[in-house]
Amino acid sequence: MAKKVKNRWLIAAAAVGIHISIGSVYSWSVFTNPLRDEHDWGLSEISLTFSIAILFLGLSAAFMGHFVERYGPRKSGIIASFCFGAGLLGSGFADQLGSIYLLYFFYGALGGIGLGIGYITPVSSLVKWFPDRRGLATGLAIMGFGFASLIASPVIARLITGIGISNTFYVLSAVYFTIMLLSSLYLTPPPKNWKPEGMKDETKNKDDQTKDLAQLTANEAVKTIRFWALWAMLFINVTCGIAIISVASPMAQDIANLSAASAATMVGIMGLFNGFGRIGWASISDYIGRPNVYTTFFAIQTVAFVLLPNVTNAFFFQLLVYLILTCYGGGFASIPAYIGDLFGTKQLGAIHGYILTAWAAAGLVGPLVVSWIRESTNSYSLTLYIFTGAFVLALAISLLIRINIRNIRKENNQSHVAS
Secondary structure (H helix, E strand, O other): OOOOOOOHHHHHHHHHHHHHHHHHHHHOHHHHHHHHHHHOOOHHHHHHHHHHHHHHHHHHHHHHHHHHHHHHHHHHHHHHHHHHHHHHHHHHHHHHHOOHHHHHHHHHHHHHHHHHHHHHHHHHHHHHHOOOOHHHHHHHHHHHHHHHHHHHHHHHHHHHHHHOHHHHHHHHHHHHHHHHHHHHHHOOOOOOOOOOOOHHHHHHOOOHHHOOOOOOOHHHHOOOHHHHHHHHHHHHHHHHHHHHHHHHHHHHHHHOOOOHHHHHHHHHHHHHHHHHHHHHHHHHHHHHOHHHHHHHHHHHHHHHHHHHHHOOOHHHHHHHHHHHHHHHHHHHHHHHHHHHHHHOOOOHHHHHHHHOHHHHHHHHHHHHHHHHHHHHHOOOHHHHHHHHHHHHHHHHHHHHHHHHHHHHHHHHHHHHHHO
16 A cells, blocks of 8 residues: 655645744844833843844754754754743743843744744755745745744733733743644655656656756755855845844834834835745746845845935835845745755755855844944944945845856766766
């Protein structure tokens, strides 16, 4: 009897379950004022919790990528569930004890480890389950991460008002642990050499442009120019995007004269465009290719960032910000499929983990740079022009990587003909 193959769309739903749970980290700011009022902690002290969580996300993704590949998504997902659930549970104790350092450990370090493992856990399997629609599959899961704050923020705010901070952490721990654990138990890689019905016939007549460029291990991948090109492109995209997110409200009030209420509304809508950008751009990449999508990202943002300091019209200003946020989200969602195209699926989870160190670095650099320059110059203009220059560099990298890809395809074709 042939073993029954799981429904790949349910695998995708399980991936969304994990990402929509860990994506609640983007709702951290909802805790800021209640924690400050209750414990008299400083704003920078409380914000550091989020920075630590993002740092540990990137580090754990890098170090645990090999574990995900070796032991599979189910075991790594279970570990992520326990780490993230325990991190939230411990955060409740930290609040009760009034210890910011315990909060750093539980929410920042332990929760951050759960974030990193949970983030990369489903991606490698999804790429293998959807060889025909890589961008759509990874976009669906990572869209869950982007949209999570839209769901979590109002719920957390209501819980804090109703049952207090500690109990809110306890409730979130129980709910997210359950969702993540059940989702992880369904995750599994497809059978070896599995392909969806119809794909075999479709690919017979396609040329070599549809094939993965190579099948490399993570340690082999990091020795290539292509890996560092992807790392640099993600770093620039995230640094500039997360910097905009961190100062969106005050910047909109300074440059476009939005009221505080209008700026707050804009910040909420930014989450929508961040989420839609993930599924939208990732799906488009299945049709026009990942290299074209990344070149488009950087061309759009080069223009957007150079215009942003000079736009005083509130509607046009917000339009540019929303456009930037779609590219920010799309960069996250398209990178796993791009990794699969360039390095194959042999150790995609491990390579993705290494690439995500760019996120950890950008999470520290972006907000610090924009805040420091704003305080030094009393203006956002210089920061935005510096970011424009960074996107010109990213655009150049996105064009240069095409030459590298073309040369390797040529070598592969010549080797195939010779053999």
